Amino acid sequence: MTITAVDVVDVRFPTSRSLDGSDAMNPDPDYSAAYVVLHADDGFEGHGFTFTIGRGNDLCCAAIETLSEYVVGADVHGPADLGDLYRRLTHDSQIRWLGPEKGVMHLAAAALVNAxxxxxxxxxxxxxWKYLSSLTPEEVVACVDWRYLSDALTPEGALAILRAAEPGKAERVAEVEREGYPAYTTSPGWLGYDDEKVVRLAREAVAQGYQQIKLKVGADLEDDRRRFAAARAAVGPGIRIAVDANQRWDVDQAVAWVEALAEFDPWWIEEPTSPDDVLGHAAIRKRLAPIKVATGEHVHNRVMFKQLLQAGAIDFLQMDAARVAGVNENLAILLLAKHFGVPVCPHAGGVGLCELVCHLSMFDYTSVSATMDDRVIEYVDHLHEHFTAPTVIADGRYTAPTAPGFSAEMKRESLQRFAYPNGPEWRELA
Amino acid sequence: MTITAVDVVDVRFPTSRSLDGSDAMNPDPDYSAAYVVLHADDGFEGHGFTFTIGRGNDLCCAAIETLSEYVVGADVHGPADLGDLYRRLTHDSQIRWLGPEKGVMHLAAAALVNAxxxxxxxxxxxxxWKYLSSLTPEEVVACVDWRYLSDALTPEGALAILRAAEPGKAERVAEVEREGYPAYTTSPGWLGYDDEKVVRLAREAVAQGYQQIKLKVGADLEDDRRRFAAARAAVGPGIRIAVDANQRWDVDQAVAWVEALAEFDPWWIEEPTSPDDVLGHAAIRKRLAPIKVATGEHVHNRVMFKQLLQAGAIDFLQMDAARVAGVNENLAILLLAKHFGVPVCPHAGGVGLCELVCHLSMFDYTSVSATMDDRVIEYVDHLHEHFTAPTVIADGRYTAPTAPGFSAEMKRESLQRFAYPNGPEWRELA
Known part of the structure; x- marks a missing residue:
């Protein structure tokens, strides 16, 4: 039951042609995945990827190739093996120098850990999500790298959290299977869309059952005010509208800009400034209250999330499935969020991030926070057709995945067609 | 006067064989450089590199190749061009997604910016250092990317700092040429050295004129106490002995461990915990005072340094020449340090870091902080023989470089001999 081979594919979708995914910092993303398949000697495969927006995806693929030497020959039949593998992938001292635990190498580790x-x-x-829910508290805790966390949360503290969630777990698993998990949608709000499209898509979202939508902001204040006003008029006062600046501002600028949007009742301001700026987020949150602050999709590891929580810098923690080093590091982040009482509302969209991250939120509900209050998973209606077990949304909620695995597998024909630079889709464009 | 070609060399030195450079987190580094040569159409060359400790150096080389498209065709004859180039190298939105401004891509940007x-x-x-000292305050300020800094320091504030340092600059330039800049040495203290070697090298360092040495700690407390006691006995009470844990500890552990070394009078504790942990460093500093806290060699960008300063987390800022995106980002960091009144004591050693960083400290003296009080540049006596204009130390001080350029150029025969994996040195080892 060991891994015998690792295949890596550079797959990119030419999304920049339609302005899907456009925002104030990322005007022309080509949603991409550094995609990996682990082959085990018992015939099973493990699929995983990290998400990028185009250029540099090849470097993530090369980094995965470099890290593959820690994967080939590894046993991964249980959670203890998965903890060992995660630590090997993040703790090689020579490779650690390139981060530590950030950037291209960490994205590569995410792909392999998830696979x-x-x-x-x-x-x-x-x-x-059910596999994780089946683990004992001790098994979960052993998957985490506790280094640098003990001033906020110890393994013992984490065990207490997990044990407290044991009662009622079976009922919550059944509830997730029956009712899914709440979603919100960013599909209406891309910066490249005109007002009419924003209004139409916002109305459609409400008709589809969403209780929250999100608009991109931060390029031009008057545009933002006009679009926000139109969207608010379209959906009415009862629907939450989050806004997302994608790191565009400095601290003072963030406060002033969001204050100028306050009359339209933003639910949260997302990524107001640099994802590295813990103290900046804390200052923004303090000055903008009661408007809430959210971040996380670019927060690179558990040490940064720990500080965002310690500093009281965020109202919502936006975990990403493949920015930090995969499931293991996200277990730490879920436990930290619970400890500090901050709801996890994951980042998704891109390609495949919806498919992945819902597993983590569902586990959070069954086994960690044991609540869905104020929790929503981002949903974007892009590129799901490339997956063998795509996300299914029903009445504004993620349906619980039922297929074994992490829902990471892309269809073989998609991998071939969108392989970069030699797949037929890219050859036609070139 | 444009750049027409970029050559990249993966050069690695098998330093792990001698335990030079060994510490509690990095037991077997092979000091390496992702080395770049820019060729300009007027016949000039620009040399630069980023430093790694072995595996993954090829990924930095590949990242430099990726970024080269922003360099070929660029004009770099003045500081405004250098500001433009730096911004192009760090602001491509698709590549920025891989960080932002951290990890492999940022190391690659450092090599190109420095070149x-x-x-x-x-x-x-x-x-x-003299070229930088010849720039006007306005030119220096225009080289900096001010995004995310304005809550701590604005361009106007930076101009005021630089203008205040204009009087006396010529005298300070002359002083640097005459007397150099104070150094301290880490050569005695590598973790892989036995006590006898530590004592011998510590005595030699004092005899050579050093007023400060550094010991690696953090693997075993009793070893640390014994080595520190021996080194203190060897050099006496008047010599500063810094200790360096290379990120080994959590917060409580750092405090307890350093308290157990306090009787030997450590001057600073360096990298007590994760370089990402601003709040952790702040807590450690508060609890360990009056023992001082230093960090920086793994601090990945100006936003993190800003926070370390805002939080009062460090007594000394250990700038690295090639961890952040080269000279431009280090200009921001020097200005921030001056604004917060924190001395810059750069990280060096590795391969070529001494050659590079002394230029920045000398500029800091002539044009920013205008003081050498409590400022020292790390020095390690390794691998200088590979450079065409190697660091010269006299009486425990860096001698001011006189050759035009950044002292980054390695000898052609060294690049060939240590090219990885096909240079003769590596072929012999294989």
Whole structure:
């Protein structure tokens, strides 16, 4: 039951042609994945990826190739093996120098760690969220790298959190299977869309059952005010509208800009400034209250999330499935968020991020926070057709995945067609 | 006067064989450089590199190749061009997603930015520190990316700092040429050295004129106490002994460990915990005072340094020449440090870091802080023989570089001999 080979594919979708995904910092993303398949000697495969927006995806693929030497020959049939593998992938001292635990190497580790969890949960015959829910508190805690966390949360503290969630877990698993998990949608709000499209898509979102939508802001204040006013008029006062600046501002600028949008009742301001700026987020949150602050999709590791929580810098923690080093590091982040009482509202969209991250939120509900209050998972209606077990939304909620694994597998024909630079789609464009 | 070609070399030195450079987190580094040569159409070259400790150096080289498209065709004959180039290298939105401004891509940007400054100062016929000292305050400020800094320091504030340092600048330039800049040495203290070697090298360091040495700690407390006691006995009470844990500890552990070393009078504790942990450093500093806290060699960008300063987390800022995106980002960091009144004591050692960083400290003295009080540049006596204009130490001080450029150029025969994996040195080892 060991991994015998690792395949890596550079797959990119030419999304920049339609301005899907456009925002104030990322005007022309080509949603991409550094995609990996682990082959095990018992015939099982593990699929995983990290998400990028185009250029540099090849470097993530090369980094995955470099890290593959820690994966080939590894056993991954249980959670203890997954903890060991994660630590090997993040703790090689020479490679650690390139971060530590950030940037291209960490994205590469995410792809491999996620693929290993896909493999393990396929072997167990369970969707990842149920596989995680089946682990004991001790097994979960052993998957985490506790280094640098103990001033905020110790393994013992984490065990207490997990044990407290044991009662009622079976009922919550059944509830997730029955009712899914709440979503919000960013589809109406891309910066490249004109007002008419924003209004039409916002109305459609409400008709589809969403209670929250999100608008991109930060390029031009008058445009933002006009679009926000139109969207608010379209959906009415009862629907939450979050706004997202994608790191565009400095601290003072963030406060002033969001104050100028306050009359339209923003639910949260997302990524107001640099994802590295813990103290900046804390200052913005303090000055903008009661408007809430959210960040996380670019927060690179558990040490940064720890500080965002310690500093009281965020109202919502936007975990990303493949920015930090995969499932193991996200277990730490879920536990930290619970400890500080901050709801996790994951980042998704891109390509495949919806497919992945819902597993983590569902596990959070069954086994960590045990609540869905104020929790929503981002949903964007892009590129799901490329996955073998795509996200299914019903009445504004994520349907619980049922297929064994982490829902990371892309269709073979998609991988071939969008392989970069030699797949037929890119050859036609070139 | 444009750049027409970029050569990249993966050069690695098998330093792990001698335990030079060994510490509690990095037991077996092979000091390496992702090395770049810019060729300009007027015949000038620009040399630069980023430093790694072995595996993954090839990924930095690949990242430099990716970024080269922003360099070929660029004009770099003046500081405004260097500001433009730096922004192009760090602001491509698709590549920025891989960080932002951290990890492999940022290390690659450092190599290219530094090479461009080498080229510009060679053209000017000046060593970099004098070239920087010749710029007007306005030119320096225009080289900085001010995004995310304005809550701590604005361009106007930076101009005021630089203008205040204009009087006396010529005298300070002359003083640097005459007397150099104070150094301290880490050569005695590598973790892989036995006590006898530590004592011998510590005594030699004092005999050579050093007023400060540094010991690696953090693997075993009793070893640390014994080595520190021996070193203190060897050099006496008047010599500063810094200790360096290379990120080994959590917060409580750092405090307890350093308290157990306090009787030997440590001057500073360096990298007590994760370089990402601003709040952790602040807590450690508060609890350990009056023992001082230093960090910086792994601090990945100006936003993190801003916060370390805002939080009162450090007594000494250990700038690295090639961890952040080269000269431009280090200009921001020098200005921030001056604004907060924190001395810059750069990280050096590795391969070529001494050669580079002394230029920045000398500029800091002539044009920013205008003081050498409590300022020292790290010095390690390794691998200087590979450079065409190696660091010269006299009586425990860096001698001012006189050759035009940034002192980054390695000898051609060294680049060939240590090219990885096909240079003769590595072929012999394999």
């Amino acid at each position: 290993a969890w896909d493999l393990a949960s396929r072997r167990a015959g369970l969707p990842l | 461009a400054w080498d080229l510009a100062s060679r053209r000017a016929g000046l060593p970099l």
